[in-house]
Amino acid sequence: MTEDNAQLRRTWNDLAEKVRYHRDLYYNQQPEITDADFDVLFKQLQKLEEDYPELAVPDSPTKEVGAPIAEQSSFDNVTHLERMLSLDNVFDEQELREWLARTPAKQYLTELKIDGLSIDLVYRNGVLERAATRGDGRIGEDITANARVIEDIPHELKATVDYPLPTVLEIRGEVFIPVEDFSEVNAQRIAEGGKPFANPRNAAAGSLRQKNTEDVKKRRLRMISHGIGFTEGFSPSSQHDAYLALSAWGLPTSPYTEAVTDPETVVEKVNYWADHRHAALHEMDGLVIKVDDIASQRELGATSRAPRWAIAYKYPPEEVTTKLLDIQVGVGRTGRVTPFAVMEPVFVAGSTVSMATLHNQSEVKRKGVLIGDTVVIRKAGEVIPEVLGPVVELRDGTEREFVFPSQCPECGTTLAPAKADDVDWRCPNSQSCPGQLSARLTYLAGRGAFDIEALGEKGAQDLIRSEILVDESGIFDLTEEDLLKSQVYTTKAGKVNASGKKLLRNLQESKKTDLWRVLVSLSIRHVGPTAARALAGRYRSLKALVDAPLEELAETEGVGSIIAQSFKEWFEVDWHRNIVETWAAAGVTMEEEITEQAEQTLAGLTIVVTGGLEGFTRDSVKEAIISRGGKAASSVSKKTDFVVVGENAGSKATKAEELGLKILDEEGFVELLKKGAPELP
Template identity: 70%
Template sequence: MNSPHEQQSTDTDLRRRWNELASEVRHHRDLYYNQQPEITDAEFDELFRALQRLEEEHPELDVPESPTAEVGAPVPEGSTFDNVEHPSAMLSLDNVFDESELRDWLAKVPGERYVTELKIDGLSINLTYRDGVLVQAATRGDGRVGEDITANAKVIEDIPHELRDVEGIPVPSLLEVRGEVFIAVEDFAEVNDARQRSGGKPFANPRNAAAGSLRQKDTAAVKERRLRMICHGLGASEGFSPELQEDVYQALEAWGLPVSPYTQVVDSADDVIERVRYWADHRHDALHEMDGLVIKVDSRASQRRLGHTSRAPRWAIAYKYPPEEVRTRLLDIQVGVGRTGRVTPFAIMAPVRVAGSEVERATLHNQTEVKRKGVLIGDEVVIRKAGEVIPEVLGPVVEKRTGEERPFIFPTLCPACGTRLAPQKEGDADWRCPNTRSCPAQLSSRLESLASRAVFDIEALGEKGALDLIRRGILSGESELFSLQLEDLETSAVYTTAKGAVNAAGKKLIEHLEQAKHTDLWRVIVALSIRHVGPTAARALAQRYGSLPAIREASVEEMATIDGVGSVIAESVAEWFTVEWHRDIVDAWAAAGVTMEEDRSDAPEQVLEGLTVVVTGSLEDFSRESAKEAIIARGGKAAGSVSKKTDFVVVGANAGSKETKARDLGIPILSEAQFHVLLASGAEGLEGSEESPEEG
């Protein structure tokens, strides 16, 4: 048992630790809401959780003035906007960070149904309508008092100045709507480009861009920033008493307010977990940045019964996904050489966990980007990981510099073969190694690429195997690949046992090479590593000409007229075939039995010729790739985005912004059953089917 003196010392230490953490949380919270953040969201979450844990372990520290009991941040002194009081408190959300925590919350807050919706990474806004007319728009502030940004809100196209009357759902005399203002991912690059052209510093991310835009006094400049808004809640209201959260969103949409296309009502805790897992894999499918999934009890009566704490409702929770933007130390910048000779600088970093995995490399694109971003070796840098691609360095944390950092000097010679580097043509940002044929780095990259699942799918040929075959002199070029025999592998270090016999991986390699010979013509075209030629152009060429010899003889003018090819790709294809060692690859592969012409004996009828089809959401009978293949095989164009040129949009489960855009443009929308009809009989078949396309 501690003596009174020891207990007093312990209490003092605890109080000091609490004061330090509380001060840090307040400081960084203020920067996040009112200025420029110094730490990442994930680092702030950890600070906040540390303070919460300290208060849970020592309840005497859990005082009303703690940051853990507060919402947002007070309006900064010197704000150029007037202070306004919200008609009702604008609360925040509590967070959970793993499935175990979420299941605990679901067990404590049982509901007959839950509403799941994306947690938008934007800026919170509060709209107040009286008799259907927008009278006030305000930032969250501290949850009670925010900044009056009504003038700026009125130039955001998504925000109606007046609500529309709907039969059966009268507009309330008072309606307080909560939402999030954001810049769509697809608009962010253009917003940044415009900002740089006018001499401004680029925004680090869409959230910062939205926050900075909404706090401008120049409404014309605000309008140029392409701000959007989605409503996600209700504050005070008079004359509106919905029974369900779902009813709230249906009414808001009916009155002309924007609601999320990604919201879904589910019936059980297991369904909630399924939605969490789904969006963990599809977080980049949304039109906006998102960092979590919000779960709400659907019943409004249950919401009132559960109530709220001083800062958050008890009937809602935010599941936060692992961070995709973190900070680490830039230890070095090196360069890699790709399959087309492009030399790409990449960052070597102190290992850091981002988006659920540990990384220590990140791309820097090219030497121009290194200069533009202003990163120095030794900098603390912000990195971002999107999807499954290699992370990207966004920029340095300049205020953390010590003076010991040094600039990166781009090499003049290829690090793999020593050849002098240069742009392929004047004005190119990328520098390349011109030793295309025999540069080990380029050759091994080409072998890796053609062995990938999307091309020949040679599972036994990876990075180590490709480098080994080149370094041991077993292959001097890809032309020899399909002539490999088991005995050729006996000098390999990767494909042999300790006793020198060909191992299981070597035998598998030879088997896979034999299988790969019998594939689609378009895959063979992609495997040739012709600059600019990816799957779309390769499919178009294969479909038009039917064989590699025919493509080889085709004119640039003729190829340029093919949809999906164009003049740049046509010139690249024609130029590729002028090189003797390129033609040797084709001849050697042909001699080894690799597919050189399309087998059209069982090709489906070209019922989709001239039609552009977009598939969105999850289909039961098709993966995204197989749906695309089915469209292309029938002569159609499988587009990735919806435009006025789109003929049909096929909508599966959890479709998002593409369905919304199709409806806005009036494009016919098909179910999966109708998609089967379209593939079998074309557009004419739909006219005779039991269900006609839904008009968008």
């Protein structure tokens, strides 16, 4: 490989990693960048692959839909009857006209792009059987119980003379909170002691993942149907006819959908809704254009992630101006000190914001903003609004420059970059900085770590600032007597309250957990769930991990030299080792059970599973492969040894046939697990 090729591959890897990371945050957690910034990253990756096709590997993020379900999800996994696709985007009139030119049709439908959460509904003989999130397009989370309390979703469809009920009907829709209801939902949330949602989309996504259906009812969720998946006994000739049928059966459809017959009218509709974005009952960030005729849709087909017969015209992010009152800094769990803007509250993209990110001190200087400036804020439905820059013409001379602090605002330690070329400044007092300590406590209590429900941000800050804990090492040794010094976990009468008692119970329960969760909870830089799983799966005990040579750690799949080096350096610090020793003494898992390790029948084999298997869930089939020494791959290539095909398998099965790979059904897969490849006929 030439140096130029190697650099191209490094550039692609960097972009692909960023896209996967931010896509996972968008679908499963809290976004860190704007939709527009993500679109830029995604387009950069697409352009790179267009210019250098050899980089466009089958498992590229540009070919994937949605994001895999978060490992900490509390909902069961379900396989969609038919793959849920995403939509390709265009961002200006020229791109739209180019798409229309290569996708001619007698009639198009224009639909508002609802900024909500996708949902998949399955009706059998007119009765709601299941509801699920999009997930990765194949497998979603089972949210049936929550869907049943959304008034727009009928439990049973109504047949009509013109539209008899099909045997099986899979509906695609979007769940959202109406703009007019959002402020009341937030007011109720604040009254109950919670934090306000950043925007309706974020609120809808969080609501659908509530464990308690009564909480879901409070969120005033609505749903609009915008497509069909698998059907049995229903074959509409057009998308328009499909919507008529859905409406007749009692499913909600959009009142804003319009049929148009020529490209110029499509462009007119795009321009109209650009000026009337707030006229809809829901937030919208674009206009979707679909070829209406379903036979034409089938002929046009789809890519690995999106139909060729539909496109989304994405509107530019909304921008407003407001007064920058101050620039303050916050300290994260790794010591990174981040400036953020404190502003006069302003309504933008459907929600009121008063804070916005400024990333780092270099970014503040680059944007040229001064405290007291009127600044331009951009927000396009994302969680974190962004300061674009100042309106220089409105300055009156009272503005002042932001001075990045030389000392940590939490502990007073002198700040410095970790390395000479780092743009981020950090507080090096990781052992006793209250800001870092409380952030690490909050992190280890999260679902992706120990999952301690009664330990939130306020509780973590209280435990540190009340000096109940000096660091996270003592968290599992807390007693009721310790909590008597707390303000969060005690009553006005000075006794431990219900939350405090729940915290103590949860701490005891969470000790017995997976080793990979313990690794995540240590807040070792770069060691997230993926690397932690890989390390725990290979070494089975923390002692074996600590004793392993650096080069060996780095060779672990999904780890690499940077993560391995970070892991080793962490354990060179005395107080870090004290955390592990104290947790171990308290009974926290430090070693996986190895007595039941499965025979390594799949050692060296790469296996792809596509479609649903009766005897396995998505997680259990992956575990079955990995625990027997195999690699559970997500995409089919020439290097794939076996492709296991279940119900409703799609393009992966087709590609396996085209490549002449060995294909197994579920029975054959079970035999493979038991006997390994040499024993198969």
